[in-house]
Amino acid sequence: MNSVAEIQGAVRAAKRVRVRGGGSKPALSLPNCQDDVQTLDLSTLKGVIDYQPDEYTFTARAGTRVADIAALLVEEGQYLPFDPPLAERGATLGGTVAAGLSGAGRYRYGGIRDFLIGIRFVDGRGQEIRGGGTVVKNAAGFDFPKLFVGSLGRLGILTELTFKVFPQPAAFATVAAEFEGLSDLLDALDAVTRSAIDLHAVDFAPAEEGWTLWVRIGGLPTVLQERAQALQSVLSAGVGRPGRLSLHREQEEESLWKTARSMRWLAEGLGLVRVPLTPQRVPAVEETLSGSNAAARRYSVGGNLLWLGWPDESAPERGEQDTPQDLHTLLLDLDLQGIQLIGRARRGKTQGNGAGEENPLLGRPLQNAFLRRIAVALDPERKFESW
Amino acid sequence: MNVHPLIDALSRIYDSDRLLTRPAQLMAYESDALTVFQQRPAAVVIPQDRAEVIETVQLCHEHSVPFVARGSGTSLSGGSLPIAEGIVIALNRLDRILRLDAEERIAVVEPGVINLKVSEAAKPYGLYYAPDPSSQSICTIGGNVAFNSGGAHCLKYGMTSNHVLGMTVALPDGEVVELGGESLEGVGPDLPGFFVGSEGLFGVALEITLRLLPIPQTYRTVLAAYDSLHAAGDAVTAVVASGLLPGAIEIMDALAIKAAEVGAKAGYPTAPALLIVELEGEESAVEAEFAQLMQLIEETAPVEVRMAQTADERARIWKGRKAAFSAVGRLAPDYIVQDGVVPRSRLGDALAEIDRLSASYGIEVANVFHAGDGNLHPLILFDGREEGALERAEELAGEILELCVELGGSITGEHGVGMEKRAFLPKMYGPLEMQAMEDVRRSVDSRSLANRGKMLPAGEAESLTHVGPHPLEKAGVIFRE
Numbered sequence: 001m002n003s004v005a006e007i008q009g010a011v012r013a014a015k016r017v018r019v020r021g022g023g024s025k026p027a028l029s030l031p032n033c034q035d036d037v038q039t040l041d042l043s044t045l046k047g048v049i050d051y052q053p054d055e056y057t058f059t060a061r062a063g064t065r066v067a068d069i070a071a072l073l074v075e076e077g078q079y080l081p082f083d084p085p086l087a088e089r090g091a092t093l094g095g096t097v098a099a100g101l102s103g104a105g106r107y108r109y110g111g112i113r114d115f116l117i118g119i120r121f122v123d124g125r126g127q128e129i130r131g132g133g134t135v136v137k138n139a140a141g142f143d144f145p146k147l148f149v150g151s152l153g154r155l156g157i158l159t160e161l162t163f164k165v166f167p168q169p170a171a172f173a174t175v176a177a178e179f180e181g182l183s184d185l186l187d188a189l190d191a192v193t194r195s196a197i198d199l200h201a202v203d204f205a206p207a208e209e210g211w212t213l214w215v216r217i218g219g220l221p222t223v224l225q226e227r228a229q230a231l232q233s234v235l236s237a238g239v240g241r242p243g244r245l246s247l248h249r250e251q252e253e254e255s256l257w258k259t260a261r262s263m264r265w266l267a268e269g270l271g272l273v274r275v276p277l278t279p280q281r282v283p284a285v286e287e288t289l290s291g292s293n294a295a296a297r298r299y300s301v302g303g304n305l306l307w308l309g310w311p312d313e314s315a316p317e318r319g320e321q322d323t324p325q326d327l328h329t330l331l332l333d334l335d336l337q338g339i340q341l342i343g344r345a346r347r348g349k350t351q352g353n354g355a356g357e358e359n360p361l362l363g364r365p366l367q368n369a370f371l372r373r374i375a376v377a378l379d380p381e382r383k384f385e386s387w
Numbered sequence: 388m389n390v391h392p393l394i395d396a397l398s399r400i401y402d403s404d405r406l407l408t409r410p411a412q413l414m415a416y417e418s419d420a421l422t423v424f425q426q427r428p429a430a431v432v433i434p435q436d437r438a439e440v441i442e443t444v445q446l447c448h449e450h451s452v453p454f455v456a457r458g459s460g461t462s463l464s465g466g467s468l469p470i471a472e473g474i475v476i477a478l479n480r481l482d483r484i485l486r487l488d489a490e491e492r493i494a495v496v497e498p499g500v501i502n503l504k505v506s507e508a509a510k511p512y513g514l515y516y517a518p519d520p521s522s523q524s525i526c527t528i529g530g531n532v533a534f535n536s537g538g539a540h541c542l543k544y545g546m547t548s549n550h551v552l553g554m555t556v557a558l559p560d561g562e563v564v565e566l567g568g569e570s571l572e573g574v575g576p577d578l579p580g581f582f583v584g585s586e587g588l589f590g591v592a593l594e595i596t597l598r599l600l601p602i603p604q605t606y607r608t609v610l611a612a613y614d615s616l617h618a619a620g621d622a623v624t625a626v627v628a629s630g631l632l633p634g635a636i637e638i639m640d641a642l643a644i645k646a647a648e649v650g651a652k653a654g655y656p657t658a659p660a661l662l663i664v665e666l667e668g669e670e671s672a673v674e675a676e677f678a679q680l681m682q683l684i685e686e687t688a689p690v691e692v693r694m695a696q697t698a699d700e701r702a703r704i705w706k707g708r709k710a711a712f713s714a715v716g717r718l719a720p721d722y723i724v725q726d727g728v729v730p731r732s733r734l735g736d737a738l739a740e741i742d743r744l745s746a747s748y749g750i751e752v753a754n755v756f757h758a759g760d761g762n763l764h765p766l767i768l769f770d771g772r773e774e775g776a777l778e779r780a781e782e783l784a785g786e787i788l789e790l791c792v793e794l795g796g797s798i799t800g801e802h803g804v805g806m807e808k809r810a811f812l813p814k815m816y817g818p819l820e821m822q823a824m825e826d827v828r829r830s831v832d833s834r835s836l837a838n839r840g841k842m843l844p845a846g847e848a849e850s851l852t853h854v855g856p857h858p859l860e861k862a863g864v865i866f867r868e
Contacts, residue, residue: 052732053628054627054628054732055732056731100572100573100575107571109543110544111572114545123823127819128819129819129820129823130817130820131820133728133796134795135729135730135760135797136542136731136761137546137728137757137762137801138728138796138797138799138800139537139546139584139797139800139801139802140812140815140816141804141824141842142581142585142827142828143535143583143585144581146577146580147577147580147581149576149577149580150573150574150575151575167630167632168630170630190490194492194512194513194514194601195601196513196603198669198672219675219676220676220679226671227669227671230669274574276568276570276571276574277570278570279491280490280491301571302571304570304571338574339574361574361575366574368564368566368578369558369562370556370558370564370566370578370831371576371578373558373830373831374576374581374827374831376830377826377827377830377831
């Protein structure tokens, strides 16, 4: 697809359409070999339309790669503070919005929902519609930009996006703390996230022995050392003291977070599932997961998000109980929702679709009356997939 | 429309002291803070719990009677103006903070909870609720949700929608749905984000889950006076380009300064323009950033600079700023406040044009604005006792809104479209966009009952009348942003 008109034509002509951008989240864009579904490739609908560093805004076509945007912004000392994930794997702006993905940096100033301020999308009738605006503050009309965050291409096809950006801190520092057990880590997490220290990112993951917590701060380099020390004392003060603390700066620090953004920690062959939760749910999730073979996981956004490496549908030597379908059941038991991004998804019925189609949604169903009514208005003929 | 069968049905739920139908009782609900609009509803109900709200909404749907959910009535866009022959659902008694979970850093509240009460309740845990509309001591969270309220600190932390994680909502036919949850992240479309700012058209929020933030360790506030608005605007550009991210950047013009002096005795310097910049965060970081900020400000040649050294001095600077609007009431019998947004770099152009319009209409305009995000608040002064003065002031206000759209901005930054600006929404969006909004609204609310006549241009036109400021505003209890 090289133009909006082409997309509009395709939507009008096809019985059903799905969208693919950079292909970095294949579980969302690749499955479904049904004859009546036409996949529209938006990776060529790219390019920056406008960038106004003084306004803290830019507008770009949906197929523009996140990595290209990051490179453009950094020249002006700006960035997308929510650390869009999978940029190194070719993620596009449109795909990142449609999948509703924010990374570790979301902790400080908010997620992709908070930085997307304007959109254009093609609805189920093939009309291009504008939502939001191009200024950082705007309360006029329904907030379509927010609606399209996480919409998975099921309410319309994003063609153009306007984002708010922020000045990038001059320097970052990260303190890594090692804990014997999860409960000690969670005590420290509570202490540090309630302290007055401005935290950019708070991630944790099981280590070979015990657990590791990474806490990132940013700002003027002259006082970063002093602030890092204050952070270390908060971490050492609690009941569950860390076994070891280490301070990371510059290149080495940056690579810690690059690993998180690009999901480099995810072993080859594992699928990637994203599960929102809250810090208080972490022990129950750990208890449930410890019974399975799934090993790879990383908690992000201060315990509000779990990235989970899980065997996918096609994995040859997966355990008996570690299929995406099993994960679906586990998440249902935990009353959580998840979405598979990488790997072949489970085969499950989504409403209105065939039973044999792959379904990336796991756990508690998304469907509710509000969403149903919105979807009917924007896509009356159900050109896009249903939930 | 015969509303009596509905009122009969409502009288089986509500005692007579919570079902108001007599003209004297209804008078208090006839308008909100945008007092130029007045409308008497058929009845006002005062529910005590969510079950009563749901039942009321269901009954309205059954009887096809429109309803307006209302909090404290501080809307500046006529958002909670009643509908003739409709019902007002006054939510002030749903004022419980249901849960305050410091570990999860959330508060679950009912819609009638007053904004400031959330921060007060969170304070013992070192937490606060960030959005701070100037009316925060009286406005309710339900109203903030409906109109996506802002405040002086939006630049860094965003508006109401950036702080709402989840909601329980009664859709316009009374069906109850859960949107979002307690996590900062979600799966699927951001439905709480879509509901916030929908101006009551999608139904009534019954329970709202708010994100709380740690209270900043310290604030540093500087006030700089300039010999022109242009110079103050240049200073904003310098601050923004420096990479600093202040919590607030505000500008006031001479007339607004005068008003603040008369109204709040803020002790501001007399100058054509005042700039307020505030940094917040950790002590050591703010200290270092403030040094950088002061150097920047010195380079912009201010005529006077004052730093707030104590919490009291900071409070005084903000008191003048927050009271400026109401204080304008001392300079003229009446005024209209506008809420347009322009790209930050076009602030100078916008102000020059407002100046020109003001001169050509012969109407004084005071300017107070959130300069950091280009949000203008022109205050158009008039005397409503003069024949045609209100209409001319409205006309000028309209020209300013059109100017904001022309410059690539918005007709509202934080007050909402409401009743007041619904004729201007189609100037900002094209017919396809208006149709899409109407389609979604019809699909959510097939009978267009929820806050009918707001935001989307439709329904019966209300009459403009002159009544002067809100009584609470006259008394200095509420301020306009």
